[in-house]
Amino acid sequence: MAGLVSGLRKRPPKYSAAALAWKGLRGQSWPRVWRDCDLKRSYDAVVIGGGVHGLATAYYLARNHGMTDVAVLDKAYLGSGGSGRNTAIVRSNYLTPEGVAFYDRSVHLYEQMAVELNINVMFSQRGHLTLAHSDASLRTMHWRAEVNKLGGVNSSVIGPDEIKKECPSLDTSDHPRYPIQGALYHPPGGVVRHDAVVWGYARAADHMGVETHQKTEVTDIVCEGGDGPDGKGAGGRVTGVRTNRGDISTPIVINCTAGWASLISTMAGVRLPITTHPLQAAVTEPVKMFLPTVVVSGSLHVYVSQTDRGELVFGASVDPYANYSVRGSLEFTEGLAGHVLELMPGVSRMRILRQWSGLCDMTPDYSPVMGFTPVDGFLVDVGWGTYGFKAAPVSGEQMAEAAATGRTPKLIEAFALSRFEGGELVGEKGAASVGH
């Protein structure tokens, strides 16, 4: 029924330069992009978390598998969590063959996204430099470059002279305390306008009949047959969710939250190998373009890119202790400024406009936890640490396939929760801890 209704609904106007000029000249306003719906009593599937991962999952459920009776629930507004707090970097130069294949698919989907979703996501593939300041990190760069080449990903190790050519503002001399010895250069890497990705998926999913429910907080997950209290836990199955707007019955619940992944999974009796840490980021005042690539330094705990508006966007590593508060700290700004000046002494007079933080669900091996859990019908797409944004399209595609077919797709087999039982961890710390 829902599919029929969505098929009959008038499609909203396409975004284009001509439409912009036409509406601008005639003073017309744009229609609302997605609907506000009443919460139904039952859905074929419920996605918890209205960020890029949840919306992408709902989009691919509808587009690839014809499942349109889907609700996306978010306790705040769409894109209010990590989707709007990340530093918008996309790349695929990972360390493990599993990681490289997975993130490369994501880069591929990002390349098609603007056309597919009819929204300008401003994907700027400006190149990505991961700097090495020691023999050990240079060795890891060579290792990553070889794994990348085997996986068909464009990556190579370059020396200080070539780095200077790509990025003249970097200090490649031997004056700094940790001189730059080389870098992993990854030309397809770049930045995306992250809000547009959220809006694009929400709009496209809404067109196909998916309902997005904002300000709808999940308070409990209803299960039966499990070995824990209230039928939760291993061996049971999901029958519905409770929210602050009423109860929903559904056979499939997909946890696409970040920051709250452990708390939501606990509602179904599933414990996760996750601790939540905030990650802080900051942005400077806008200046003329001078930084042509994304620059990352794992040794100095900093990554930086310049937006199209001219601001420098910085990020760091996660705060050292588990925390659910998103308050900033002076230690972060101090450390960041010191490290950035080590790399680019020329920016010493720039002022930081603001800083913010987002919650990162860290796993022991710096890889996500995706797919099925011991509770039937409860799927997780969590543990996205500091690398969730770049993986959103492929995660949505693969999670939708898992939920619709009941089988784990090959691309995410390595990221199953059960890998911790057999000790088959996918160690990505060398490529993911600071290298966003």
Add this chain to the structure above:
Amino acid sequence: MLLVPCPNCGPRNSTDLRYGGESHARPDPNDASPAEWRAYLYLRDNPAGWLRENWYCASGCRRWFSVERNTATNEFREPPLPGDKRGGAA
């Protein structure tokens, strides 16, 4: 800034300490099942609220201690206990 109450050194900035994560009792290696080891090694409660956790006073007394902190508000409560359940000397 987070002031961590070390039982020996008093309140110290968190940058002086090393975070040791959630405090869990270590299972007995002689009779623990693989599932218990897995849970001890990897699975975490990760609550948004009160959490008993371990800290190492790296720049001070160089001892481990365990303390309760609220992970949503960063308040500490009750006097911290010296030593931790991972077998470190008090």
